[in-house]
Amino acid sequence: MSVAVNTMIPGMSRWGPDARGRLAKAALELYGERGFDQTTVAEIANRAGLTERTFFRHFADKREVLFAGSAELQKLLVDAVANAPTSAGPIEAVAAALLAAGDVFNAERRDYARERRAVISANADLRERELIKMASLASAIAEALRRREVSDAAASLTAEAGIAVFRVTFERWVTESSNQDWRALVRESLEELKVLVG
Amino acid sequence: MSVAVNTMIPGMSRWGPDARGRLAKAALELYGERGFDQTTVAEIANRAGLTERTFFRHFADKREVLFAGSAELQKLLVDAVANAPTSAGPIEAVAAALLAAGDVFNAERRDYARERRAVISANADLRERELIKMASLASAIAEALRRREVSDAAASLTAEAGIAVFRVTFERWVTESSNQDWRALVRESLEELKVLVG
DNA sequence: GGGCCCGATGTCAGTCGCTGCCATCACTTT
DNA sequence: AAAGTGATGGCAGCGACTGACATCGGGCCC
Numbered sequence: 001m002s003v004a005v006n007t008m009i010p011g012m013s014r015w016g017p018d019a020r021g022r023l024a025k026a027a028l029e030l031y032g033e034r035g036f037d038q039t040t041v042a043e044i045a046n047r048a049g050l051t052e053r054t055f056f057r058h059f060a061d062k063r064e065v066l067f068a069g070s071a072e073l074q075k076l077l078v079d080a081v082a083n084a085p086t087s088a089g090p091i092e093a094v095a096a097a098l099l100a101a102g103d104v105f106n107a108e109r110r111d112y113a114r115e116r117r118a119v120i121s122a123n124a125d126l127r128e129r130e131l132i133k134m135a136s137l138a139s140a141i142a143e144a145l146r147r148r149e150v151s152d153a154a155a156s157l158t159a160e161a162g163i164a165v166f167r168v169t170f171e172r173w174v175t176e177s178s179n180q181d182w183r184a185l186v187r188e189s190l191e192e193l194k195v196l197v198g
Numbered sequence: 199m200s201v202a203v204n205t206m207i208p209g210m211s212r213w214g215p216d217a218r219g220r221l222a223k224a225a226l227e228l229y230g231e232r233g234f235d236q237t238t239v240a241e242i243a244n245r246a247g248l249t250e251r252t253f254f255r256h257f258a259d260k261r262e263v264l265f266a267g268s269a270e271l272q273k274l275l276v277d278a279v280a281n282a283p284t285s286a287g288p289i290e291a292v293a294a295a296l297l298a299a300g301d302v303f304n305a306e307r308r309d310y311a312r313e314r315r316a317v318i319s320a321n322a323d324l325r326e327r328e329l330i331k332m333a334s335l336a337s338a339i340a341e342a343l344r345r346r347e348v349s350d351a352a353a354s355l356t357a358e359a360g361i362a363v364f365r366v367t368f369e370r371w372v373t374e375s376s377n378q379d380w381r382a383l384v385r386e387s388l389e390e391l392k393v394l395v396g
Numbered sequence: 397g398g399g400c401c402c403g404a405t406g407t408c409a410g411t412c413g414c415t416g417c418c419a420t421c422a423c424t425t426t
Numbered sequence: 427a428a429a430g431t432g433a434t435g436g437c438a439g440c441g442a443c444t445g446a447c448a449t450c451g452g453g454c455c456c
Binding site for chain 1: 406
Binding site: 124127128129131132135153154157160164192196197 | 322325326327329330333351352355358362390394395
């Protein structure tokens with residue numbers, strides 16, 4: 001992963017490429033270095049070679065910059081549920097979705113995910129935001145299940161269980177010292193759920 | 199329930215009784231009348247015959263004023279889990295706690311609960327705060343279960359299920375036109391969970 | 397090539413949530 | 427009555443966020 005940039009990026013100011021990405025990178029760095037509360041939006045924008053006003057054109061608020069990828073993840077999971085074989089029951093469809101998430105939780109993104117997780121878990125406001133993103137994920141999955149003729153109650157319950165497995169899997173993927181494969185960890189966590197429930 | 203007060207409460211200004219309660223009442227009224235975003239803390243304080251500065255001495259932030267009772271509810275649930283008969287398994291202990299919550303969710307508080315729920319569900323920031331309160335409730339219950347020699351995984355799982363039942367029950371209690379008893383609704387929701395799981 | 401259009405950015409002023417610091421008030425204690 | 431204590435007010439200030447308007451860069455039309 002790239003080393004933290006401590007000053008403004010030269011040649012990347014106004015009209016440089018990927019303003020949004022520069023802002024997200026600068027934000028994560030600063031939140032990690034000083035903490036979320038001790039970082040001002042003006043500082044983030046400055047490191048990215050932009051202004052505070054532009055930050056708020058790209059992200060709804062100071063927290064949202066850490067959750068830009070959640071819409072993408074949600075789409076991936078929902079599509080995987082929708083595209084699971086017709087023969088698959090609700091749990092199998094959700095399992096397929098969790099496995100498909102390996103596309104985004106791959107080895108190259110692990111360092112990023114680690115840093116992001118550390119920042120979020122260190123701040124109550126960020127944990128709040130993460131909870132609502134997870135809730136949104138769960139309703140989206142439940143909705144996708146309902147479109148597979150799963151009953152309302154079963155859809156909600158399966159989706160919640162799926163998110164629980166997702167949480168456990170993510171925690172392990174990010175925490176464990178050895179660089180384990182996402183899919184293997186998903187299978188492990190699902191198996192544990194089955195043992196607990198059954 | 200008392201009628202909304204639309205102006206400053208006479209004789210209840212500085213050093214009047216129950217400043218905290220007056221602030222909470224004024225806040226709920228204004229959030230209901232104008233919406234959360236369109237209400238300023240100065241307006242709340244003014245209606246309660248106090249100043250903005252004093253509001254922030256009683257409540258950590260503008261949202262927290264709607265969640266003042268959550269610590270009390272948490273204590274009630276945790277105590278009920280702890281005091282459940284030794285013979286009770288984890289689910290029975292949680293069920294006992296949910297039934298005990300009927301002490302606070304009684305007929306007199308239903309109108310208040312309705313209004314509060316309407317305000318919260320109308321605003322994303324307030325829904326965020328509610329999610330973190332529910333998460334806190336779940337960990338507290340899980341912790342109480344662990345003190346009853348329940349394994350970590352079973353404690354977390356049972357606590358989460360318990361909160362899910364709580365949510366469903368609360369929704370029904372507040373929504374249904376007939377004024378149903380809390381305990382009866384708890385028993386109904388628990389039964390449905392058993393059917394779904396079993 | 398010059399003029400024009402348009403999206404991205406900058407600038408500025410302003411509101412509001414929230415905090416620190418110190419003064420003031422009502423009530424209690426001695 | 428003097429001192430102490432807890433709750434409140436007043437004020438200054440920071441930082442998140444927004445609206446309105448100006449400006450820049452690049453593409454399009456002729």
